[in-house]
Amino acid sequence: MGIKVEHLNYIYGNGTAFEQHALKDVNLEIKDGEFIGLIGHTGSGKSTLIQHLNGLIRGTSGAIYYNDKNIYSDGYNMQALRSQVGLVFQYPEHQLFEVDVFSDVCFGPKNQKLSKEEIETRAREALTMVGLDESYYKRSPFDLSGGQKRRVAIAGVLAMRPEVLILDEPTAGLDPKGRDEILDQIERLHKEQKMTIILVSHSMEDIARYVDRILVMNHGEKVFDDTPKEVFKHY
Numbered sequence: 111m112g113i114k115v116e117h118l119n120y121i122y123g124n125g126t127a128f129e130q131h132a133l134k135d136v137n138l139e140i141k142d143g144e145f146i147g148l149i150g151h152t153g154s155g156k157s158t159l160i161q162h163l164n165g166l167i168r169g170t171s172g173a174i175y176y177n178d179k180n181i182y183s184d185g186y187n188m189q190a191l192r193s194q195v196g197l198v199f200q201y202p203e204h205q206l207f208e209v210d211v212f213s214d215v216c217f218g219p220k221n222q223k224l225s226k227e228e229i230e231t232r233a234r235e236a237l238t239m240v241g242l243d244e245s246y247y248k249r250s251p252f253d254l255s256g257g258q259k260r261r262v263a264i265a266g267v268l269a270m271r272p273e274v275l276i277l278d279e280p281t282a283g284l285d286p287k288g289r290d291e292i293l294d295q296i297e298r299l300h301k302e303q304k305m306t307i308i309l310v311s312h313s314m315e316d317i318a319r320y321v322d323r324i325l326v327m328n329h330g331e332k333v334f335d336d337t338p339k340e341v342f343k344h345y
């Protein structure tokens with residue numbers, strides 16, 4: 111079970127004059143319930159990799175197994191994969207489109223064609239998980255602080271009850287207090303919901319104390335894959 115990536119390559123603009131070999135023979139394994147940090151400089155391939163994990167981008171070559179099934183096999187249910195592997199983008203603005211917080215969080219489960227009651231139950235549950243109480247429900251997501259917007263975006267993904275939660279730089283642009291609050295909240299999801307978490311960051315210091323294992327990307331290659339303690343020895 112979990113996620114397994116085998117010999118994954120991805121080339122943007124494959125076959126054109128603008129080829130970018132963004133992932134180079136990436137191999138990795140993530141077990142259920144692990145808390146993984148994914149780090150690397152800007153342009154190292156982090157965003158490209160995570161978009162493969164929920165099927166948004168299809169590998170140029172290689173394979174990805176989710177719960178032991180090859181997601182590139184014929185008839186694989188990519189739609190289901192996208193709700194099982196929830197992705198929170200770096201810029202929460204890209205994920206917020208409704209008039210109030212509650213409707214925004216209902217958006218995902220609504221698309222899953224659930225009953226109104228089930229949709230609302232999930233939205234409440236998700237908002238509680240990220241620490242937003244009823245006083246936020248009717249507020250416009252656009253009037254919230256950066257940290258609060260992130261929480262709404264995270265709740266929107268949690269409302270689909272994913273098994274894996276991937277967060278792309280969830281602390282970007284936040285002050286130290288906001289950063290700690292979001293990371294503590296994510297740690298709580300990991301501990302209390304036993305959720306598999308993949309946390310993308312360009313700062314090892316920020317995430318080392320939270321994660322079980324760190325994957326380091328460099329120019330499209332996975333160059334380290336070890337505990338924070340071991341990875342620190344090499345940096």
Ligand code: ADP
Nearest residue numbers: 150151152153154156157200201278279311312
């Ligand atoms: P990372 O820290 O993941 O390396 P980057 O800063 O390189 O992220 O940005 C990733 C992508 O997002 C780039 O294509 C960049 O142009 C785009 N981007 C940067 N800032 C913003 C923004 N404020 N809103 C939307 N997209 C942005």
Ligand code: ADP
Nearest residue numbers: 122130132150151152153154155156157158159
């Ligand atoms: P990171 O998330 O670590 O900043 P990315 O996965 O965004 O890295 O980028 C990896 C490489 O792919 C970089 O060289 C980047 O310029 C390139 N790249 C990213 N998005 C695109 C795109 N839409 N078209 C072409 N090249 C891209």
